[in-house]
Amino acid sequence: MEELDRLLNDLSDIPHTVEPALVRQKSRDFFWYSPVLDRQLRGCSAQAIVSPRDEADVVRIAAACFRYRVPITARGGGTGNYGQAVPLHGGVVLDMTGLDTIEWQRPGMLRVGPGRKMIDIDRETRPSGWELRMHPSTKRTATIGGFVGGGSGGIGSVTWGGLREPGNVAAARIVTMEAEPRVVELREGEAQAVNHAYGTTGLITALEMPLAPAWNWIEMIVAFPTFMDAVRFSYAIALADGIVKKLLSPIAWPTPDAFRQVRGHCPDGQAILIAMVAASSVPAFKSVLARRHDSGTITFEQPTAEAPGEVPLYEFTWNHTTLQMLKRDRGVTYLQALHPAGRLLDSVAEIAELFGDELTPHLEFLRVGGQVTASGLPIVRFTTEERLGAIIAEHRARGVSIADPHVFTLEDGVGHKQVDADQLSFKRHADPAGLLNPGKMRSFQAVGAG
Numbered sequence: 001m002e003e004l005d006r007l008l009n010d011l012s013d014i015p016h017t018v019e020p021a022l023v024r025q026k027s028r029d030f031f032w033y034s035p036v037l038d039r040q041l042r043g044c045s046a047q048a049i050v051s052p053r054d055e056a057d058v059v060r061i062a063a064a065c066f067r068y069r070v071p072i073t074a075r076g077g078g079t080g081n082y083g084q085a086v087p088l089h090g091g092v093v094l095d096m097t098g099l100d101t102i103e104w105q106r107p108g109m110l111r112v113g114p115g116r117k118m119i120d121i122d123r124e125t126r127p128s129g130w131e132l133r134m135h136p137s138t139k140r141t142a143t144i145g146g147f148v149g150g151g152s153g154g155i156g157s158v159t160w161g162g163l164r165e166p167g168n169v170a171a172a173r174i175v176t177m178e179a180e181p182r183v184v185e186l187r188e189g190e191a192q193a194v195n196h197a198y199g200t201t202g203l204i205t206a207l208e209m210p211l212a213p214a215w216n217w218i219e220m221i222v223a224f225p226t227f228m229d230a231v232r233f234s235y236a237i238a239l240a241d242g243i244v245k246k247l248l249s250p251i252a253w254p255t256p257d258a259f260r261q262v263r264g265h266c267p268d269g270q271a272i273l274i275a276m277v278a279a280s281s282v283p284a285f286k287s288v289l290a291r292r293h294d295s296g297t298i299t300f301e302q303p304t305a306e307a308p309g310e311v312p313l314y315e316f317t318w319n320h321t322t323l324q325m326l327k328r329d330r331g332v333t334y335l336q337a338l339h340p341a342g343r344l345l346d347s348v349a350e351i352a353e354l355f356g357d358e359l360t361p362h363l364e365f366l367r368v369g370g371q372v373t374a375s376g377l378p379i380v381r382f383t384t385e386e387r388l389g390a391i392i393a394e395h396r397a398r399g400v401s402i403a404d405p406h407v408f409t410l411e412d413g414v415g416h417k418q419v420d421a422d423q424l425s426f427k428r429h430a431d432p433a434g435l436l437n438p439g440k441m442r443s444f445q446a447v448g449a450g
Contacts, residue, residue: 007067010064014050023045026049026095031080034406037083037407040083044083045087046087047091047092050092050095051095052095053099055205055206059183061094063178063180063181065092066433067179071089071092071435071436071437072091072093073085073093074145074203075093075096077097082150082407084198084199088439089438089439094203096145096203100113100115100116108210110211113206114145115143116143117141118135119306122135122139129214133156134157135154136319137319139306149194149199153366154318155276155317156212158365158367159212160212161367165367166189169191170187170188170209170210172202172206173186174201174203176202176430177430177432192423193422197423198441199436200423200440200441201423201426201427201430216279216280219274219276222272223267224270225271225294230294233273234248234249234374240284240288243277244278245275245278245281249364251362252362253268253269253272253360255324256271258328258329261311267297267299274316276304279303300313321362322334322379334377334378336376336402337403338402338403341373347400351400355391359381408440427441432446
């Protein structure tokens with residue numbers, strides 16, 4: 001604690017707190033979605049919260065923390081699910097929400113501070129006809145820096161793919177963790193060094209993000225007799241390039257029974273599709289539905305509403321689907337799967353049949369490398385860690401990749417057990433002492449460590 005006291009004395013003019021309740025609150029994210037991570041991370045906490053006001057503050061904080069060898073864990077809205085923003089080795093949580101300035105907006109592009117909430121970005125850009133290409137289901141509380149640092153895709157990925165697709169992050173400005181921190185501008189492919197790196201490779205102080213045309217989005221619930229009926233129709237819409245869409249989320253019964261605010265639009269025993277389609281494409285959407293034999297029925301239709309007190313339908317999709325179920329039953333958890341594009345429908349049907357009631361299917365359609373596929377975020381009945389591991393292994397044995405949401409390191413969260421080479425290499429130069437979110441990049445060994 002002596003080093004921390006010296007650190008905070010050196011940074012006395014920068015807002016900070018050591019108040020235990022607030023420090024503990026800001027040391028947590030939504031890792032408790034996983035009973036495994038809940039056991040492992042519930043006791044982890046920083047010793048202080050420091051809240052920079054601008055990039056100059058970030059540089060000073062990084063230099064001081066390096067001087068006293070105090071770890072830094074960067075935090076935005078704290079909406080992650082894998083312990084990305086949970087400090088494993090104490091130190092300082094860097095609350096980046098004060099860096100929220102929109103530096104400039106141009107047609108199709110935006111430069112913004114990492115602490116800006118994503119919903120506020122869209123509110124500012126939509127009057128000029130633009131919006132973010134994609135956002136998580138936590139859009140109303142998530143920051144853009146947290147999304148890039150800890151997310152992977154979301155609402156919009158059915159058209160634009162995930163954050164790792166070329167062009168979806170145009171540039172990142174970062175501060176390194178050294179005795180004399182550098183400010184480095186990473187453009188295009190170089191920006192992948194901080195993309196989904198949990199803040200281990202640099203402290204993001206600005207982002208350039210591409211924008212998409214801001215359509216008048218219509219959200220719908222479509223009910224189907226079976227889950228595979230909903231999947232087949234969703235796939236047809238995903239492949240229909242002439243239909244402008246932002247979200248296609250088929251969800252099996254009984255999960256919709258937990259959707260309290262829209263429960264009256266979810267018929268008992270039926271699967272549903274939650275969709276967001278541009279108003280101009282709604283007639284084409286309905287035409288495709290009418291021509292099929294899936295017996296889908298539109299039970300809800302309205303423009304997307306994001307005002308305070310309103311609940312947009314995307315808050316029942318992606319990992320909000322899991323949250324809705326956890327509100328009712330804390331005995332469940334989830335997985336993150338990616339089905340092979342070449343045999344998507346067969347793969348989805350095989351997994352659904354294999355696990356029965358132990359796993360309730362839920363898909364999110366997206367594009368990966370130019371191909372339409374679907375990410376599975378099924379609700380899983382949790383029994384033991386061993387059984388959860390066996391379920392993961394059975395997915396992988398059938399060609400379904402799993403990004404394991406029950407581990408907190410970058411390597412173990414992906415099937416190939418290796419961190420991206422560009423991120424590991426960059427970290428060696430940007431954080432040689434390993435003080436940025438230590439413990440999250442298992443492959444890294446600090447300079448001088450043996």
